[in-house]
Amino acid sequence: MKGVVYFVKSTPQQHDFGLNPFSPFVKYIGTQKVKNVIFLIGDGMGFSYTTGLRYFNHDSQQGLMNPTIFDQFFVGSQSTYSLDTESNITDSAAAGTALSTGYKTYNGALGLNIDKQTVPTILEYAKFRGKSTGLVGTSQINHATLAAFASHIESREQYDQIADDYLDERIEGKQKIDVMLGGGTSYFVRKDRNLVEEFVKNQFGYVTNLQELLANKTEQLLGLFAPIELPKQIDRGLAVPSLAQMTKAALERLKQNSNGFFLLVEGSQIDWAGHDNDIVGAMSEVKDFEAAFKEAVKFALNRDDTIVIATADHSTGGMSIDRNDNYKWNPSVIKSITSTPFVIAERLHETKDMETLKHHMHFTLHEADLKIxxxxxxxxxxxxxxxxxxxxxxxxxxxxxxxxxxGEDVPIYAYGLNRHLFSGRMENSEIAKILFQIID
Incomplete structure (x- = not known):
């Protein structure tokens, strides 16, 4: 495929799908065309996180553990490595691009192949087919994994340009993304450009908190609930929607299109908690993602036109369930904590009072820990x-x-039409190739 471009921009704002974007891909037998695709990515959510969720939900030292909703729909696993010449461990941009385009690429790339050529994403192809499209996440909505489905840029760090492209780029003369919910106000309202005002002029609704989200009735919607990322679920007040609430709001709008839709939902901050080695944040975010997956499956129940896929772009942190030969993981400790370590630390610095710990950590600390x-x-x-x-x-x-x-493989979960196509072990890029084949 080297040197071949299956997607080109006919103008800076207009995409041309005149060339078949998936002609080199293998054909999948035993399939039916899919009207609706709900694709969920738990960023950084390797097997240890979903296994940990099972322990976390069980919270007992005895008895058989009940399966999580993920366990019920487990179908396979996928390899995450990138084609980066400097590293064989992927970043979110390269993994997101593989999942969105069917092309593995170098770390940092968004919607480009290894030769830095623009390649079409499944979100863009869905829009080309007349479907509605949506991006939902708990990071800024122009962050790497989400951006890999809707932009074509050499470096994931070009946040302003990504936000601009969300507005400026068109497919068949239509707005590329119909629903965007997450964080990132600081990238959309800038000194050089106010994208929020421009989206509103293009008939989008705009909301900034849960109450406004629930009250809004516009079919196209921009929701920005934080300057950059949302607070982690355990730290959110009532004003900030959960990932499940954002997913439900997106589905309510996208389903109005008789041609169907493509929705990407990212549990963005599972990864961020993993980078911090923060098990409180990690379990908070996996629970948030679990609820969003339930919302997606609920939508697909009793339908014969929808596929729900959940996976990860990679795993983060090398999390292990137990350490130091203890042979006992203690999720009850995690459950007894009411805020992330970052929020607790902030409040301790504000109050300079160790009694603050008692409001957030409901287990007994040794005197040596308190002194530290x-x-x-x-x-x-x-x-x-x-x-x-x-x-x-x-x-x-x-x-x-x-x-x-x-660099380990990560799980794939699926429910609905053509679920069997995602079974077994595959490359991350294979998921996009299948979606290109089966989308109606």
Missing amino acids: IQTTLELEVEDTKQALINIINHYSSTGWTTKGHT
Whole structure:
């Protein structure tokens, strides 16, 4: 495929799908065309996270564990490696591009193949086929994984350009993305450009909190609920919607199109918690993602035209369920904590009062642990956060091997029409190739 472009821009704003974007891909037998695609990506959510969720939901030392909703729909696994010449461990941009286009590429690339040529995404193809499209996430909506489905840029760090492209690029003269829900106000309202105003002029609704989201009735919608990323689910107040609430709001709008839709939902901050080695944040975000997956399956129940797929772009942190030969993981410790270590650290620095811990951590700490935390209050919030993370990992017996990504295969879960096509082990790029084949 080297040197071949299956997708070109006819103008800076207009895409041309005159060439068949999936002609080199293999044909899949035993398939039916799919009207609706709901694609969920738990960023950083390797097997240890979903296994940990099973322990977390069980929270007992005895008896058989009930399966999670993920367990019920497990079909296979996929390899995550990129084609980066400097690294054989993927980043979210390269993995997102493989999942969205069918082409593995270099780390940092969005919607480009290894030769930096633009290749079409499944979201764009869905729009070309007359479907509605949506992006939902808990990071800024112009972050790497989400952006890989709707932009074509050499570096994932070009956040302003990605946001601009969400508005400026058209397919068949129509807006590329119909529903966008997540964080990122600071990238959409800038000194050089106010994209929010421009979206509103293009007949989009605009909402900034849960109450407005629930009240809004526009079919096309931009929802920005934080300057950059949303607070983690455990830290959210009532004003910020959950991933499940955003997913439901997107589905309510996208289903109005008789031609169907493509919706991408990202549990963005499972990965961010993994980078921090923060098991409280990790379980909070996996639970948030679990609820969104339930919402997607609920939509697809009793329908014969919809596929729901959930997977990860890679795993993060090398999380292990138990550490130091303890043979006992303690999710009850994690459940007894009411905020992420970062929020607890911030409040400790505000109050300078160790009694603040009692409002957030409902398990008994040793005197030595308290002294360590007290010492960090003379340092930075980040130091206190790290001390809390270390203590929580110790008491919960959670292990980690890295603060970066890891290279193991990740799970695939599927429900609905053509579910069988995603069974077994495959390359991450194969998922997009299948979707290109089966989308109506």
